[in-house]
Amino acid sequence: MFEIDLLLNEPFELESGEVLTEIKLRTAIYGKLNADRSNAVLVFHALTGSARVHEWWDGVLKEGGALDPEKDAIVCVNYLGSCYGSTSAKDLKRRSSRREIPIVTTRDIVRSTSLLMEYLGIGRFKAVVGGSVGGMLALQFAVDLPQGADEVIAIAAAPLSAMGLALNHIQRQAVARGDIDIARKIALLSYRSPRQFDDRFGRKPNRNGEDPAKSFQHRFDVGGYLDHQGAAFRKRFELESYELLTKAMDLFDLTDEDILKIRARVSLVxxxxxxxxxxxxxxxxxxxLADLGVDARYHELASEAGHDAFLSEPGTMSSILRHILSPDRLEYAEAAPAEHPRDERRFAASCS
Amino acid sequence: MFEIDLLLNEPFELESGEVLTEIKLRTAIYGKLNADRSNAVLVFHALTGSARVHEWWDGVLKEGGALDPEKDAIVCVNYLGSCYGSTSAKDLKRRSSRREIPIVTTRDIVRSTSLLMEYLGIGRFKAVVGGSVGGMLALQFAVDLPQGADEVIAIAAAPLSAMGLALNHIQRQAVARGDIDIARKIALLSYRSPRQFDDRFGRKPNRNGEDPAKSFQHRFDVGGYLDHQGAAFRKRFELESYELLTKAMDLFDLTDEDILKIRARVSLVxxxxxxxxxxxxxxxxxxxLADLGVDARYHELASEAGHDAFLSEPGTMSSILRHILSPDRLEYAEAAPAEHPRDERRFAASCS
Structure with missing residues (x-):
């Protein structure tokens, strides 16, 4: 893997009309581009992720994995406005004449990412893949760069529902009061499932020996877990980036007109x-999507781990990605011998 | 309806061992006790409710309703530690030698409530009913006062799951930072359903003409709704009561030993x-409960409104309560003629 900082020294105009004078995009590249540059895969990271795919998807990105740097060139760009090497929301706020965080949309992020295609001379990605906000960006890519990818894979992503908008709204309010740890804890509830919490924590007291019946300071185990996560997050993420990126999530939407522009094959998980x-x-x-003429299909990852299962269950995630990315998958399905119904059922369970 | 303040001028010892020197319990009574005091119904209110049942359950408590003050004497006590007339958590904190909010449990609240039985000369309630934390208290009543009620009805209540504990944990942290409005907004997400939010708000911009794409201050409709609710709640509820009562919720649990004490018929909804x-x-x-020998049954309120449906859908709630409280219900079920399968299906839908 190597990392590059791509600097754009000309004005970059946001969808809002605001013009950024200079942006930097931290990019990680795994593996090598082949001669005709037909083996590039673009990965969009999640809300608080970085370009370093190996740090959060190492079970998927590995030799022999669904994303295999021995065969493909896997590229990931830290989002404009994030705080892992690219021009951050804090930088943008500092430079802004009104000292405000600009509104950056998924369209803006896709357009900034496409600068990298120019730089690397990639006309078309073999695949574009992402989960959560990364899935929104994969879909936005399909809309805005219809010739930019053969296959677009969006995992656990769609325009936010009212409940999703509500969760982001409350989180941004907590962040505005300096409480990014509380925002993170609220977010974690939505990334996990009640079943997983019951299995992991149940009603057990906090593992360091606290007794919730004794005082308001003594916690249940799930409280201790959340506090640990909140404190760790406070150290690693910036308030301004959280505001900017959750707003981008909020604004992501797909009109029928958007969908009619899509040319890539689309897999939703x-x-x-x-x-x-x-x-x-x-x-x-x-x-x-299919009704509007897109070559779209739906796959389901069966898991009790909630939204974050695409990160926390790399084995199952990989098998679905491998199935989607396999050049033989259609042939496989057609060739599936009726004598082996078990194989079919295995596929039916993870990919429908 | 009339309200009374019941004052206990002798020491009241909490489960924690802490002794309160004086407590006051605000009580509302609807209708009249009959001669043999066999028509009393005890209602336990929800987390932020008051003794004034007509203010939050007027579709259930009314002439001819499931709770009918023309026939029964309906009694509700504001919880010890709440802030609607009873000794509040703030009072308790002020009086405490360590200036701390004491831990009050569902056992303590049930025991304080039972003082009212003594005062009114009620040996046994015809029914004890409550939803959410009120349902926990109904169950605690069944455990602690096995001879105190014929029928106990607990709606949308059980010991909190890990997800429920997590929600309360984050809410109390927000409250400790003075942000009871944020706590309320988080709570509201758990009281509503994603489907209901989508139907009511969808992705519409806030109804006062804001445009979320324009600035961080401009909200979606669901954000405007939550902010309105949060601000209203800040005016009507006290931080200390929120801390005390959510802690009581957290600590509510049912061991097998507890369940073995129950003598009332129990209906869970x-x-x-x-x-x-x-x-x-x-x-x-x-x-x-049934496995441990309790005469227990389960009913289901079919609704898209989420946890709060027991408050927001009084019509459906009433029909279930009426069914549970009807002295003829067993006869009805047995007499249901096989020639009228439709009737049976109607019951299967709302009460199973």
Whole structure:
């Protein structure tokens, strides 16, 4: 893997009309581009992720994995406005004449990312893949750069529902009061599932020996876990980036006109226990895409881990990605011998 | 209706061992006790409710309603530690030698409530009913006062799951930072359902003409709704009471030993779209009670309104309560003629 900082020294105009005078994009590249540059895969990271895919998707990105740097060139760009090497929301606020964070949209992020295609001489990605806000960006890519990818894979992503908008609204209010740890804890509830919490924590007291019946300071185990996560997050993420990126999530939407522009094959992946992006909503979006003429299909990751299962269950995630990315998958399905119904059922379970 | 303040001028010892020197309990009474005092019904209010049942359950408490003050004497006590007339958490903190809010449990609240039975000369309630934390208290009543009621009805209540504990934990942290409005907004997400939010708000911009794409201050409609609710709540509820009562919720649990003490008939009511107390959990609790010898049954309120449906859908709620409280219900079920399968299906839908 190597990292590059791509600097754009000409004005970059945002969808809002605001003009940024200079932007930097931190990019990680795994593997090598082949001679005709036909083996590039673009990965969009999640809300608080970085370009370093190996740090958050190492079970998927590996030799022999669904994303294999031995075969493909895997590229990931830290988002404009994030705080992992690219021009951050804090930088943008500092430079702004009104000392305000600008509104950056998924369109802006896709357009900034496409600068990299120019730089690397990539006309078309073999695949573009992302989960959560990364899935929104993969879909935005399909809309805005119709010739830019053969296959677009959006995992656990759709325009936010009212509940999703509500969660982001409350989180941004907490952040505006300096409480990014509280925002993170609220977010974690939506990334996990009630079942997973019951299995991991149940009603057990905090593992360091606290007794919730004794005082308001003594916590249940799930409280200790959330506090640990909140404190760690406070150290690693910036308030301004959280505001900017959740706003971009909020504004992501898909009109019929948008969908009619799509030319790539689109695979949507729902997660069975996801309540932030319920699988029924993802499935409905796939049907809507197909109705509007997109070569769209729906897959479901069966897991009790909630929204974050695409990160926390790399094995299952990989097998779905491998199936989607396999050049033989159609042939495989057609060739599936009726004598081996078991194989079919295995596929039916993870990919429908 | 009339209200009384019941003052206890002798020491009241909490489960924690802490002794309160004086407590006051604001009580509302609707209708009249009959000669043999056999027509009393005890209602436990929800987390932020008051003794004034008509202010939050007027569709259920009314002439000819499921709770009918023309026939029964309906009694409700504001909880010890709440802020609607009873000794509040703020009072308790002020009086405490360490200037701390004491831990008050559901056992303490049930015991304080039972003082009222003594005062009114009620040996046994015809029914004890409550929703949410009120349902927890109804169950605690069944455990602690086995001879105190014929029928106990707990709606949308069970010991909190890890997700429920997590929600309360984050809310108390927000409250400790003075942000009771944020706590309320988080709570509201758990009281409503994603489907209801989508139907009511969808992705519409805030109704006062804001445009979320324009600035961070401009909200979606669901954000405007939550802010309105948060601001109203800040005016009507006290931080200390919120801390005390959510802690009581956290600590409520039912051991097998507890359940073995129950003598009342118990009806548990789940709400189909409730994700704070999922209907499957309520049903499982009913099975557990029955397995331990309790005359327990499970009913389900079919609604898209989420946890709060027991308040927001008084019509459906009343029909279930009327069914549970009807002295003829067993006869009805047995007499249901096989020639009228439709009637049976109607019951299967709302009460199973």
């Amino acid at each position: 729902g997660i069975s226990s996801d309540w932030l992006f319920p699988p029924a909503d993802i499935r409905a979006l796939a049907v809507r | 789940g709400i189909s779209s409730d994700w704070l107390f999922p209907p499957a959990d309520i049903r499982a609790l009913a099975v557990r």
